[in-house]
Structures are given as C-alpha cells and as structure tokens.
Amino acid sequence: MDNGHTSGPPGPSGQQDRLGAGWETYRPAVFGAAYRLLGSVADAEDVTQDVWLRAAGADLRQIDDLRAWLVTVAARRCYDILRSARVRREAYVGPWLPEPLLTGPDAAEPVLVDESVTSAMLLIMEELSPPERVAFVLHDVFGLQFARIAQVLGVSAPAARQLASRARRRVARAKQSAPQAPKAERERVLAAFRAAYEAGDLAGLVRLLHPDVVYVTDGGGRIPAARKLIHGGERVAEVMVRVGRQWRPDRIDLAEVGGELALVFHREGRVYSVDTVQITEGLITAYRRVVNPEKLQHL
Template sequence: MNEHSEATTGPVGPPPGGDRMDSATEAFVAHRNLLFTVAYEMLGSAADAEDILQETWLRWVKVDLGQVHDQRAYLVRITTRQSLNRLRTMKRRKETYVGPWLPEPLLTAPDVAEDAELAESVSMALMLVLESLSPTERAVFVLREVFDVSYEEIAAAVDKSPAAVRQIAHRARRHVDARRPREAVSPSQARAALETFQRALETRDLQALLDVLAPEVVLMSDGGGIKQAAPRPITGADKVARFIVGGIGKFVVGGTGKAQAALTGDPTMVNGNLALLLRVDGELDGVLAIRVEDARISGLYYVRNPQKLTRVASETPLTLR
C-alpha cells in the first residue's frame, strides 16, 4: 500500500459487517489522524505511515473490543509496535540511500502551525534530530514528549518496564534538547526571514543571502539518486549562499537545458512551518523548508526526490489528540 491508496481517507480492507466490526471501524476512523501522526513522527515517511495504518487496521479488527478499556491507547500501542518494526527495516534502507535522507514533506493546514507543540514536533529540524535516536528511543520520545502517553502505556507498547522507559525517555530528551532550536521565533520573524530569502534566491543576490543566513547555517538536499543534490550537508553562510547562487542554478535550472529557465519560490506551510515550493518555469522542482533562529535562517532542507513530493499538493491532517 502507498500514499495514493484509499487508506488515506478511512479504514482499508473489505467493508466490515456486524455491530462489532462497525464499532471497530468507528473507533479507527475517530483516531485515524492521530495514528497517522504517531507513525509519521516515528518514521518521517508518509508512505510508510500509511502502510502502518493498514497493518494497524488489520490487527485492530481482530481484537475483542469487550476487553479493551481505552480504545485510543490500544490503537496507539498497535501503531507503535508496527512502527518500531518498520523503523528497523528503514534503517537498512537508509544505509543504501544516495546522499542525505530528509523526511517526506507534508503540506499542512494553518491549524497545525497555530499549535506550536505540534508544529515543532513535525518540523524538518526536529524530525532530523529524531533520526539520530535508536528506534526504541525515538518511540519513547515521541510518545512521551509529543503525545504525553504515560510511562506504563509506553512500556506496554515497546515491551520494556516502566522504569526502563523512564531512563530511555530521560536519555532521549537530553539528546534532543542539546540539538533542538535554542528558542522559538515569532511567526512574523519567520515570515520576514522567508520573504528576504525568497527575494534573494530568485534574484541570486549573494549579499542579501549572506544577510539572512545565520553564520553556522546548514543546508541539506535530498535527491534520492533520482535528481541531483549536494552529496553532503553544506555548512556556513558563505558556502551555503554560494551554493544557492551557483549550485542550485547548475543542477536545477541548468538541468532543464534552458539558458533562461526561471526559478521561483511559492511560500507555503510544510510540516507546520514556513517553506517554499521551488518551481522551474512553473513546474514543481522541490520543497525547501527552513529553520529560523534569532531572526536568521539556520537550517535549509531541500527535498528534490520526486518520490517524496506526493504530499505537497493537498493538505495532510495531523493531530496530537
């Protein structure tokens, strides 16, 4: 199953019959957006998250609902276990991935951006930090810090004791806190930084780029071996600015075979945060997400892999509840 399947709008599989199956369907539909958000935050891939929902549904319809005291918690537990299994498979996949791997960007509604906790939890910057955790650490961190699941429930989901889960949560929190943005910026500061960057990008204004980029800015680009991208992260304002002015022009505009291809950026909301949809002569080329600290851009995440651009045409609903 993939991101284009019918599971994007409801349960999958043959239509259930009987009161018990109707109750199972109702519960699954009621919590579907939550389960997708849990799976996506654990995996960083919408396509894989949809697969997890398929697997969750197939297991859920076999459960004796009369023995389930908290349907939400039970569904989250199934989703977590399936996501952990998938995480271990994805680790092997990422080892052979061509170039840097970035999370699959999701076009999100304004209400996601208005929920500061949700917006941070699905931001490209934090999702990349979560990539550095072990599968179990990531599951524990996401469930505890993002979804406020009890240690006892997490223990049941990851097959650990509550005491072990507390230790894992502490270790994961310390790791993430050392790498997450130092302070939140206001929406107006983020918009101003993005607007300045957009103008500088479209006009290839090197000095304007240097002015809006933080000295320690990092740019990562993901082509997945399908489209050209920088093979390694680029660090430092001068190197990043010169890559944007020269490098992006070479492998984006130059790749069209047109001398005067126009590179433009359309502001949008991706993963609850401001981003640009980059277009070449009006055709979507990639998604450029940003991280802003102290009113300057400290992170640029450029996804060109076309297999990861299927979720930027329509909004994906996300929720913490």
C-alpha cells in the same frame, strides 16, 4: 488508499459503528504517530492502513481506550520498521531528510500538529535509538502510559520510563543549541529570502544567511544534488544562485510544512523542491532542501 472511511469491519453488533466513529476521530493520531516515528509520509500511510486492517479484525469490546490501542498498534509496527531502517539508511545516497508533510489548509493528511512534527525535531529524533524514539513519542507527545509503552518495546515499565527520560534530555539539549524563531520572524525572513532568490540577488541572500549556515540537500541519488553538506553564507548563497539559474522555477510558494512556514518550488506543473529552514536571531542557520522525487510524489 483505503483509509477506512467507506467500509466497515466485520464483527459483533455495534463494533462496526464504534470503529467507524473512532477511526474518524483517531486516524490523525495514528498517522501522526507513525510519521513522527518514521519521518516518511509513505511509510506512515502504510502503517495507518495496517492499523485499520488490524482494528477491523479485532474484538473492540475488549478495548477500553481505543485511541491508545490504535496508537500502540501503530507504534509496534513502526518499531519493527525502525529496527531495520538503520541498514536502509546506511545505503542511502547523500544526506537524509524527513519526507515533507504539508500541514496547512490544503494538506492531504490530517495530522495533529505540534513542535514534534517539524523537520528540525524529526532530525533530532533521528539521532535517538529506536527504543528511545518510541518511548519519547508515545509518552511525551501522545501521553501513553509506560506500562503500555513497555509492551511495545518488550521491556519493563521502569525501563520504558528511563528510555523516555534519556530521550527527553537529549532532545532538550539539541533544542537549546538551536532555538527556533517565532512565526512572524520566519515569515519575514522567508519572504525576503524568496524575493532575493527569485531576483538572483547574491548579496541579498548572503545578508539573510548566517556566516556558519549549513546547506543540506536530499536527492537520494535520484536527482543531481550535493551529496555533502555545504557550509558558509557566501558559499551557500553562490550555490543557490547557480542552482536557481539552472532550475528556473515557475513559482515559489510559502507553505506550511510540518507546522512551520517553508518554501515550495514548482516547475513544469509539479513540486520539485521543498525547503525548510532553521532561523535564529533573524538569520538562516540551517537550510534543508528535499529534491528526492520519491519524497515529493505525494505532493
């Protein structure tokens, strides 16, 4: 993908240098905004490329705040995609999960990492309407003014403020009902879970799973996967042990995904599963597994 690092746009003298320097600085924000709004690495990359092409043809002398302008262009494109995504999502086979984004030292895409890029948060934002999601991400994550957000959504500034406020309340309620564990606790639980999984230790897995845990698998109809949620610690552990025997992973890595520690399963030289978890009081309350090859090919 042409990410704008090696070629410069046409335009007035000085514009090429400004965009080149600005793009180096603000590209992570552009990609990060698109990923938060769409939950897809591939779509976020496409939007980022669109923004670069738009910037390359624009007169940047008329732009005071380049970062805000670039993020706004990205958000406008994402908003168009979001409004059509509902139809695509309804046709999706089985549960839908966000496309995993590696955010550790080996990440291919630089991205501004905070709570809003975690899989749990992306799932919460998935429940928002497209206008609410755009208003929330642009204001609460990227600090854009409501007048600018209003232009993206085609509403008044007070209406944009109201959309962000409503989204903020919904997000706060969802986060309160499922608080996330501290980093050290996640490391301890996931390390113990990996050891039990590799050993096929059913009892060990049950001890780490909440009695009411929910297991979500996103295969997208591309690979055999549970098309319904599976509930209950013992039932989930049994499924995991059975799947582990069938898949026989070459190795299981602990890696940073969406700013949080996750499990990455490898087999035959490729990533075939990325698993993120919700942990509360030392137990896994939600286990989310992405096996859809289309969502893993960028890894």
